[in-house]
Amino acid sequence: MQEEKNKQQVNIVLCGVGGQGTILASRLIADAAMQKGIHVRSAETIGMAQRGGSVFTNLRLGEDVPTPRIGLGKADLMIAFEPAEAVRMLPYLKEEAQAVVSMEPIMPVSAMVGASSYPVDEILAYLKEHVKHLTLVDSARAAADLGSAKCLNVVLLGAAVRSKALGLTEEDIGKALEARLPEKLLGLNRKALMYTASE
Amino acid sequence: MHKEFLMGNEAIAIGALAAGVNYVAGYPGTPSTEVLETVAKRNPGSVYVEWSVNEKAAMEAAAGAAYAGARALVTMKQVGLNVAADPLMSLEYIGIKGGMVIMVADDPGPISSQTEQDTRTFAMFSKVPLFDPSTVEEAFSMMKEAFAFSEEWGTPVFFRSTTRVDHGYESIEIPDEPEYEKHEPEGFVKDASRFVIFPKLSVKNHALIEKRNAQLSKTLSEYPRNFILPAKGRWQAKGKAAQDGCGSGNRRAIATHGINYTYVLDAFDEASRPEILRVAVPFPFPEDLAAAFLQDKDEVLCVEELDPVIERALIHVCGKYGLQVRIRGKLTGDIAPSGENSTDSVAAALAAFFEDASLKPSACGLSDAPPLPVRPPVLCAGCPHRASFYAVKQAMKGQKTLFAGDIGCYTLGNAQPLEMCDTCLCMGAGINIAQGIWRVEPDTKCFAFVGDSTFFASGITGVVNAFYNQAQLTLIVLDNSTTAMTGHQPHPGTGRTVMGQVVEKVSIEAVLLAIGLPFVETVDPLDLEHAIDTVRRAQEVDGVKAIIFRSPCITIEKSRRKAAVDPEQCTGCRKCIRSLGCPALVLDGKKAGIRASMCTGCMLCAQVCPAGAIREG
């Protein structure tokens, strides 16, 4: 059974806005998976889009995965740092996929200067209607409770672990945090990892 | 050996280190930058690494090192190769002694580039053999082979990858440092008949190159990374049996390369797939292998990105050997002629080619979704370029102006609300474009914006040209003391090298004064009033004037300061938001608000607010 599980593929889409920390989140998942001997491939946006544009990472865990990119309707899990970016990536999800989405919108400059619109409520309603397994994370409250907005990535990662779609445990991610982060940030990030568990 | 989760570019760098590279030079450019950075980071101590001033300098320096028997690596993005084309074209005629690999990152899409040019086509043009890996693991292993090949045949070779390989990640086995090969360069041995290019030498060497490449085509048919992957499962039996469940009675197969090979594999399941020709070295093209592959086919779909290189080569092989095979791909409209491929676009093309609907990607649309905000990249909150653009815009308000932009973060000055970039062509072009427009339209006040790194890379010659030819224009050097767009590489003006040495800075002011410009002033753009005044004063001077706006990129010079809006005083006029487009400025109900997590306290908005409502907070 365990062996069979290892053979399974897990396809993960992370998305958000350049600068939000999607890259560290994907790195932590990759570290945790590798510690368990799982093969990892990924593809991500690097370059101009990192300056506040839409960014995504494709992460594929498991053997026999020929390419790092995930096709339409093939993702098992989405971790979205921003609700409109979540909607943009919806076509990549399987019907039974888990989606962990930060509720806090990030207004693009184009919307602030009136060059595009951002109907936040409609977008949240659309997500609720179209995603079967949706975990919405109140990241503004998380930032206030944790005293830092910097660990949103780990808050979302915690929710993703508990959605079970990742195939990794809190301990696995905990170990990855230990290996990657400096001592002084560990306490905060451990709390962030468990943040949505206490809801 | 040990296992690491590596970016393609890191794997390429480690491949070069493992091959005993001695000399590495390059110019930053997405998606190639991390190769040289990784060499610098993992340098066992024996490798010389430099960020060159531009790609031409890098190519020449590496050629010199290879003349002296060193193993040399040059890195650049595809448009950088245009800059380095001059030395490269001649270098192929001369040849090298140590191995020389020219790593060029192509950018289908394009995602972060001006063009979708294909370095495989450049390989044919320059007659330089080219390696094209499909995965991160392969990129690592192939680098070693590329060096050995280069040394064996005495020619520089291209190692070209594309964004999805460069910026893909994979957990792969790599050697530990003590396992790296060691290579001692022999030194330069004088031989004018070999190293001095004259027509006589070119005549002789051109013939030799053509002969060698014909020979290489045969040798490369045996190269294990050029291979035919046999059909499996229900695709196996060639001829009629294969057709059960897959359309008409044609014998069909796929030819592909690079990341596209992985997309093709992804479209089929492990147990069942058609025959695939995977071409890892498209030039010199492995003709014998291709002829063997085509022998028993009726139709072949070429799944390629950028130019139809394999497609044309297969058409050629069919013609040459009189084979009756229909070659399909970009030239027949079966594959998009431009843009990046994806697992989905490839799956759709395969479904159509094999007339097999089961291969189609899932068709979930977003047709009923609410309108999504567009999110183009923007200048960072607190970016000093914003202040520079705003100052020039204010100073020149109401006048007929032209703002020629250039390549770097500051190209983002084109976006609303600044809209301060009327042209952008290629590295360093802005200055002479402004010159040309001014000649035709002498009543226009022409400006050229150029970043510090671009100024050194190819701006200086432009200034000399404009000055010598008596243009009227204002050069704005946006000096943020780094190469920001590509991730903050040092350059001649920073006084640091990638190897960590502190060196003499090249002074932009001194360069401009030495050229002879009549007006050269340096200001802090975040001192808005002074900045505007300087722009105005420059307009009173004839000729080529220069203003250096100097303020560090905020992503390297972190700031703890923050601005805050006093809601009592904010009148809700939104001038700050509408005129600056700083992503930290948001609308908070009817008043302006500042996202503290993003704000750097540059205080530009405070200088713009007519009500004095923004203060340090």
Ligand code: SF4
């Ligand atoms: S001070 Fe104003 S302009 Fe500067 S970063 Fe903060 S909000 Fe943006």
Ligand code: SF4
């Ligand atoms: S990285 Fe630096 S130069 Fe580029 S937009 Fe941000 S602040 Fe400006």
